C-alpha cells in the first residue's frame with residue numbers, strides 16, 4: 009500500500025470577543041488588544057473598546073475625534089474630566105490633521121507624540137501599525153489583535169489604503185471597524201474557523217479575494233456555501249451571504265477578506 013503524508017493546514021481561530029455584549033458570560037473575558045483610532049467619527053461602542061484595550065494609538069487627526077467626541081459617548085457629567093480620562097499612549101502620523109491645541113493638550117497629559125511629517129509615502133494608519141509590528145515580539149505577533157476604528161465608510165482612497173494595510177501586515181490580526189461592519193484578512197496559509205458572536209454580529213457577511221483570484225474556496229456555516237469555488241473581481245464574489253451557524257469554516261488557495269455586519273449596539 010502507498011502511504012502519502014498529507015500535512016494538514018494549521019487552523020486559525022477568530023472571534024469578535026472584543027465587541028461589547030449586553031450579557032457577557034463571566035467565563036468569557038475580553039481578549040487583550042491594541043486600539044488604533046482613525047480620523048473618522050467614533051463608533052458608539054468606543055468607550056468600551058477604549059476601556060479594555062492594553063494600548064491606544066491615535067492616527068494623527070484621530071486624536072481630534074477623542075478630544076471632541078468622547079464626551080457625547082459617555083454618561084459623564086463633566087466634559088473636562090472625560091477628556092482627562094481618555095489619554096492615548098501614542099499619537100502617530102504626519103501631523104497635518106491634529107489641531108495644535110489638541111496636540112498640546114495630549115502632550116501635556118503624557119501622550120507620546122510621534123511626528124512623521126517627513127514621511128509622505130505611507131498613510132498614518134500604516135505608520136501606527138508599523139510601530140505596533142515593531143514593538144511586538146515575533147512569537148506574540150500571531151496572538152495580538154489590533155482593532156482599527158473609523159476604517160470604513162469614508163473616502164474610498166483611504167478605505168483602499170486601510171485594506172492594503174491588512175495585506176502589508178498579514179502576520180498581525182488586524183480588524184477594521186465601522187459602526188456597521190468589520191473586516192479581517194484570512195491568509196491562505198491557514199484554514200480558518202470564525203466563531204460568530206451572534207448577539208452583536210451578523211447575519212450578513214461577505215467573502216472575497218482582493219488582488220489575486222481564488223481558484224478553490226470551500227466554506228461551511230453559511231447560507232450560500234462555496235464548494236471548491238472560483239472567486240475573482242470580474243466574475244463571482246460572495247456578498248450578501250448569511251451566517252447560519254455559530255462556527256464558519258473557510259479554506260482557500262488565496263488570501264480572502266471576511267466581512268460581517270455589526271448589530272446596532274447603541
Ligand SMILES: Nc1ncnc2c1ncn2[C@@H]1O[C@H](COP(=O)(O)OP(=O)(O)OP(=O)(O)O)[C@@H](O)[C@H]1O
Pocket residue numbers: 046047048067068069070101102104105106131132133134158159160161162163164166167170
Ligand atoms: N474618510 C476616511 N475614510 C477612511 N479612513 C480615513 C478617512 N479619513 C481618515 N482616515 C484614516 O485616518 C488616518 C488619519 O487621518 P488623517 O485625516 O489624519 O489623514 P491625512 O494624512 O491627513 O490624510 P489626507 O492628507 O489624505 O487627507 C488615515 O491614515 C486613514 O487611515
Ligand SMILES: Cc1ncc(C[n+]2csc(CCO)c2C)c(N)n1
Pocket residue numbers: 102127128129130131132
Ligand atoms: C505613488 C504615490 N501616490 C500617492 C502618494 C501620496 N501619499 C501617500 S501616503 C501619504 C501620506 C498621507 O498621510 C501621501 C501624501 C505617494 N507618496 N506616492
